[in-house]
Amino acid sequence: MSNTKRKSGLGQLLIPLVALGILLLFNLIRDPGFYSIGIAVNNSGNKVLTGNVISIIDSASELAIIAMGMTLVTAACGGQDISVGAVGTIAGSIFVQTLKACSAINIGTVLLAILACCAVAILFKAFNGVLVAVFRIQPMIATLILYSCGRSIAYWIVGSATPQIDSPIISAMGMTIPGVPVPTPIFGVVLVGLILTVIFKFTNLRLYTESVGVNQGAARLNGINPIAIKLLSFVILGMCVAAAGVIGTCRMGQVSHKTLLIDIEMDAILAVAIGGNNLGGGRFKISGSILGAYIIQMLTTTLLAMRVDPVNIKAYKAVVIIIIVMAGSPVVKAKLAQLWQRIRPETASAAIGKGVN
Amino acid sequence: MQGDAVLTMRGICKQFPGTKALNNVDFTLRRGEIHALMGENGAGKSTLIKVLTGVHEKDGGSIHVDGIEGEAHIHSPQDAQNAGISTVYQEITLCPNLTVAENMYIGRTEGALVHWKDYEKKAAEILNNLGIPARPRQELASCSLAVQQMVAIARAVDMNCKVLILDEPTSSLDEKEVEMLFGLMRDLKKRGVGIIFVTHFLEQVYAVSDRITVLRNGELVGEYLASELPQVELVARMMGKDLNDMTELEQLGKKSAPGDEVVYAAEGLSSSDSKAFSFRIRKGEVNGFTGLLGSGRSESVRAIFGADRVTGGSVQMHGKKVKITKPHDAMKNGIGYLPEDRKRDGIIADLSVRDNIILALQVMRGFFHPMRRSEMEAFADEYIKALNIKTASKDTPVGSLSGGNQQKVILARWLLTHPDYLILDEPTRGIDVGTKLEIQKLVLKLAEENMSVTFISSEIEEMLRTCSRLIVMRDRNIVGELTGNELTQAQVMKTIAGGEQQ
Numbered sequence: 001m002s003n004t005k006r007k008s009g010l011g012q013l014l015i016p017l018v019a020l021g022i023l024l025l026f027n028l029i030r031d032p033g034f035y036s037i038g039i040a041v042n043n044s045g046n047k048v049l050t051g052n053v054i055s056i057i058d059s060a061s062e063l064a065i066i067a068m069g070m071t072l073v074t075a076a077c078g079g080q081d082i083s084v085g086a087v088g089t090i091a092g093s094i095f096v097q098t099l100k101a102c103s104a105i106n107i108g109t110v111l112l113a114i115l116a117c118c119a120v121a122i123l124f125k126a127f128n129g130v131l132v133a134v135f136r137i138q139p140m141i142a143t144l145i146l147y148s149c150g151r152s153i154a155y156w157i158v159g160s161a162t163p164q165i166d167s168p169i170i171s172a173m174g175m176t177i178p179g180v181p182v183p184t185p186i187f188g189v190v191l192v193g194l195i196l197t198v199i200f201k202f203t204n205l206r207l208y209t210e211s212v213g214v215n216q217g218a219a220r221l222n223g224i225n226p227i228a229i230k231l232l233s234f235v236i237l238g239m240c241v242a243a244a245g246v247i248g249t250c251r252m253g254q255v256s257h258k259t260l261l262i263d264i265e266m267d268a269i270l271a272v273a274i275g276g277n278n279l280g281g282g283r284f285k286i287s288g289s290i291l292g293a294y295i296i297q298m299l300t301t302t303l304l305a306m307r308v309d310p311v312n313i314k315a316y317k318a319v320v321i322i323i324i325v326m327a328g329s330p331v332v333k334a335k336l337a338q339l340w341q342r343i344r345p346e347t348a349s350a351a352i353g354k355g356v357n
Numbered sequence: 358m359q360g361d362a363v364l365t366m367r368g369i370c371k372q373f374p375g376t377k378a379l380n381n382v383d384f385t386l387r388r389g390e391i392h393a394l395m396g397e398n399g400a401g402k403s404t405l406i407k408v409l410t411g412v413h414e415k416d417g418g419s420i421h422v423d424g425i426e427g428e429a430h431i432h433s434p435q436d437a438q439n440a441g442i443s444t445v446y447q448e449i450t451l452c453p454n455l456t457v458a459e460n461m462y463i464g465r466t467e468g469a470l471v472h473w474k475d476y477e478k479k480a481a482e483i484l485n486n487l488g489i490p491a492r493p494r495q496e497l498a499s500c501s502l503a504v505q506q507m508v509a510i511a512r513a514v515d516m517n518c519k520v521l522i523l524d525e526p527t528s529s530l531d532e533k534e535v536e537m538l539f540g541l542m543r544d545l546k547k548r549g550v551g552i553i554f555v556t557h558f559l560e561q562v563y564a565v566s567d568r569i570t571v572l573r574n575g576e577l578v579g580e581y582l583a584s585e586l587p588q589v590e591l592v593a594r595m596m597g598k599d600l601n602d603m604t605e606l607e608q609l610g611k612k613s614a615p616g617d618e619v620v621y622a623a624e625g626l627s628s629s630d631s632k633a634f635s636f637r638i639r640k641g642e643v644n645g646f647t648g649l650l651g652s653g654r655s656e657s658v659r660a661i662f663g664a665d666r667v668t669g670g671s672v673q674m675h676g677k678k679v680k681i682t683k684p685h686d687a688m689k690n691g692i693g694y695l696p697e698d699r700k701r702d703g704i705i706a707d708l709s710v711r712d713n714i715i716l717a718l719q720v721m722r723g724f725f726h727p728m729r730r731s732e733m734e735a736f737a738d739e740y741i742k743a744l745n746i747k748t749a750s751k752d753t754p755v756g757s758l759s760g761g762n763q764q765k766v767i768l769a770r771w772l773l774t775h776p777d778y779l780i781l782d783e784p785t786r787g788i789d790v791g792t793k794l795e796i797q798k799l800v801l802k803l804a805e806e807n808m809s810v811t812f813i814s815s816e817i818e819e820m821l822r823t824c825s826r827l828i829v830m831r832d833r834n835i836v837g838e839l840t841g842n843e844l845t846q847a848q849v850m851k852t853i854a855g856g857e858q859q
Contacts, residue, residue: 204719204727207712214707221664221694221702222770223685223720282707 079139086150
């Protein structure tokens with residue numbers, strides 16, 4: 001009995017953990033110096049940690065945050081939101097425009113700007129949510145609308161320009177806080193992760209979301225409102241998207257509707273899938289998706305370190321990702337389980353022996 | 358009956374994680390016999406069939422099929438078919454939007470060009486031969502379920518099967534259709550086909566079967582000639598105990614007497630799917646809604662629970678007016694509802710047994726008041742034990758349990774909320790005799806503990822045994838109410854047919 005318990009706990013994370021382990025090992029063999037962490041002084045005179053590991057964890061922040069929200073939407077609705085990058089850019093634009101409208105950039109106005117962009121991102125995501133939950137439109141189709149026009153809306157918000165914001169607060173948010181050697185976006189991931197953990201701890205969000213995702217008719221007959229749960233998942237995704245938009249904007253010190261969070265929707269869906277989550281909805285593991293996000297970033301950084309032409313990186317990434325996703329597929333899993341039984345016949349026969357007793 | 362064996366299975370073993378599904382099971386099928394495979398849910402019938410049809414690989418044992426030298430190696434449904442083993446499943450697996458002939462020959466036409474005219478002619482011949490009332494060019498969906506079932510059998514027979522497996526073929530058929538199907542089975546038997554018949558209906562077993570093999574807990578209990586095994590004995594063999602339980606139940610049924618307090622009362626309640634009706638139930642009363650399929654009995658209880666859109670009427674609980682427009686309202690007012698379709702509306706298949714048990718209570722406590730883990734575990738343990746739910750662990754996905762155990766999990770879910778009024782719509786459908794009895798006993802026990810229960814079942818005897826009042830429906834209207842001495846099968850039939858207003 002304890003055996004099956006352990007399996008269900010780790011089973012889903014096994015493939016992404018193995019994938020991450022192989023990537024780590026590969027880099028260790030390729031270049032033992034890959035993992036060296038140093039301390040350097042950056043442009044603003046702060047002491048900061050440097051090295052590939054720090055850079056991977058730092059650059060994956062936006063992806064990890066969005067992947068968390070994407071996991072919830074996937075679980076509740078059995079589909080994905082492909083407008084996260086576009087809405088993230090809208091959120092970034094609102095953030096910048098609010099700051100521009102205020103006379104000065106200080107903690108107060110930054111908080112105001114964060115609230116404003118959060119509200120707008122939630123509003124846009126709620127629009128998606130209404131299409132999916134109330135009108136029962138396929139999530140991919142419903143979110144295609146904002147996917148195609150979101151970046152234009154962002155461009156319109158910033159007044160057809162690429163506005164820059166320059167302030168110590170902004171660079172502290174996008175890079176490092178003076179005196180703290182760890183890049184700030186990493187704290188962003190931790191913060192969002194903590195907020196979600198608290199939500200899961202003190203509400204029934206997980207049980208309700210999984211019930212709706214597996215069988216919404218039965219969930220309704222047990223008093224759950226599937227529409228509300230689906231909307232809620234989009235609202236939470238909205239908050240994640242706003243956070244990612246703000247981090248991305250602060251990192252660049254500007255909003256560019258062409259490059260901010262570009263292609264992140266596909267990576268986020270991929271992170272959810274690599275994390276072993278069922279894209280058809282139901283049970284989910286947010287930790288898996290976060291792991292998926294770091295695997296994707298690790299892959300990019302590894303390829304860059306190998307001096308692969310950035311233009312070709314996507315092709316190499318695709319090959320590796322195909323392997324990871326196939327390793328996690330039910331067919332390969334069943335084959336691996338069979339192989340395992342053949343290699344370790346004594347455990348199999350022991351299990352049968354137990355059954356007889 | 359002395360015909361030689363077409364199929365011999367010896368020492369079949371099959372292990373699933375956590376359970377031994379089959380342990381050294383033997384099964385023999387002779388040419389031209391109808392052989393019933395009996396057992397409670399989880400006894401291993403389905404597993405044995407799936408091993409035979411190549412859906413599951415066996416862990417041990419041997420299978421011999423007439424006409425194949427040595428051991429038959431069946432690793433896929435295709436292998437089974439090539440060995441002459443055909444299966445017709447409970448759910449019809451044909452394509453409803455194709456014609457009868459297309460359904461009979463799809464996937465086994467030869468060459469790139471298909472001359473459907475020829476196939477239609479062949480199909481007509483077979484249908485005629487077997488006396489199946491369907492035309493080759495008719496769309497399958499336009500045939501009754503029984504005829505669709507028979508077309509599936511015709512397809513199997515035409516593939517020269519020696520062994521025909523019928524898995525719960527009668528569960529969605531009415532009496533006349535069952536008779537038609539039995540006619541076909543007897544006809545095939547005369548032609549030398551060996552038929553394995555899996556069903557829950559005891560009377561049907563005796564109507565057609567020559568032999569009966571009984572399984573229990575994955576083990577062979579024995580093989581018997583149907584003529585030498587009385588029905589009571591069969592039930593005893595399946596359950597592994599004698600039938601004191603049955604008599605005990607009858608005594609229980611007479612004991613329970615409802616109180617006076619009206620727990621639930623509806624006046625002119627109507628929903629998007631049901632006509633306006635009035636209904637009341639007293640404390641500790643077991644009542645039933647009966648009527649033919651589609652008479653509105655399920656729709657009425659759905660309206661009570663707020664499962665469909667409520668369009669009118671007023672409802673009182675314990676004499677106080679309440680508003681019930683959605684399931685959550687009903688739950689807050691102390692109503693529980695076990696839906697008719699367990700798979701579609703009841704279980705949340707991928708979630709664990711534990712989550713499925715605590716779900717309703719958790720929802721009633723509210724979104725912001727999650728239970729502690731230890732509390733969930735305790736509730737799950739308590740009800741797994743109380744209802745004797747057979748599961749590998751609390752973490753097992755409920756979808757992997759047998760039908761009867763899934764039903765018990767949903768029962769546990771509602772019992773945990775301690776409702777004043779529990780609605781059970783077909784709680785015993787597709788469930789083995791043993792679990793059926795357990796559920797009936799439970800209903801009577803709950804009534805003794807002052808719970809009001811509405812019990813709906815397609816089997817009238819079951820309702821007569823448990824209910825003290827029967828509401829008879831026809832064409833979405835209540836046409837009668839039977840109590841006391843009127844609770845006889847004949848009277849129920851008469852009321853359903855004639856609609857005598859009481």
